[in-house]
Amino acid sequence: MEYKDYYAILGVSKGASQNEIQRAYRKLARQYHPDINQEAGAENRFKDIGEAYEVLKDPEKREQYDRYGSAWKAAQQSGGTPPPGYEDIWVDLSGSPDRSFSGFSGFSSFFEQLFGRGNSRGSAWTDFSTSESGDSQSWTMPGADREAVLSLTLEEAAHGGQREISLIDPETGQSKTYAVKVPKGIRPGQRIRLAKLGGPSMGSGPAGDLYLRVDLQPHAAFRLEGCDLYTTLTVAPWEAALGSEATLTTLDGSVRVKIPAGSSSGRQIRLKGRGFPNPPGGAGDLYAEIEIAVPKVLSDDERRLFEELAERSTFQPRAVEVAR
Known part of the structure; x- marks a missing residue:
């Protein structure tokens, strides 16, 4: 099996925290999502990023991956390391990961399961009955x-x-x-x-x-928690300051939402019933978290207007943070 370095795929160290792994995944998932990135190989890169995150976000899967590499899944299912040359003949008699055997080891456990120590459906059972001829017995x-x-x-x-x-x-x-x-x-x-x-x-x-x-x-856009969905709504500084409207994608199509004037990054807009379905009826909520984006490159007019705003405004953002 080809070895994939999941840490290298996400661009994190082997000792990275769960938060670091999550941040790296979100950044890369947006960058290489097929709907956004049309470059050759972007779709395969996106799949590798998702595969790496699925393993490294789960402490148990991550521990198995760190120990066994590409064979982590087989090791997790079997409860131990497959012996060399026996990977393809492992037999699961009980249906549970901790009761497998390979080759000729574990032979006594085979008879324990067969004659009374249980399998995944409960206790193993035998039915010794006399055949019609009266000269043989069978078990099931x-x-x-x-x-x-x-x-x-x-x-x-x-x-x-x-x-x-x-x-x-x-x-x-x-x-x-x-x-x-x-x-x-x-x-x-x-x-x-x-x-x-x-x-x-x-x-x-x-x-x-x-x-x-x-x-x-x-998912590149949504995070599921229970039946609630969380997404990010990116807005311009003037939209956040003056208020505006924006189109937001949901699982059931696009909707228009109002951006309240004076919104800061982190503020959440709640859309009731627009989250994940909750059987037998209804749905959770969708929360759109505002993220203010600043243009990386300014035109001459934009720079002049921002400089004029900086000179005239009495707003002190650090003072607001201290007050909190």
């Missing part, structure tokens, strides 16, 4: 439940709908496509159950279930 054990990650965009999770997913059958190695109904307003960590698509049974027991755990891809 239900299949293990399995879990996979279903990665969705914020819009896909908010609006719901049908998604097609392709899964590889571990028994046959063949890929199968399934239509999955994604409920409107599903949130990260929630699961969608696909009955009897988990591990096969032993004997005549029922197959296990497959659970798709929802994971949301990073």
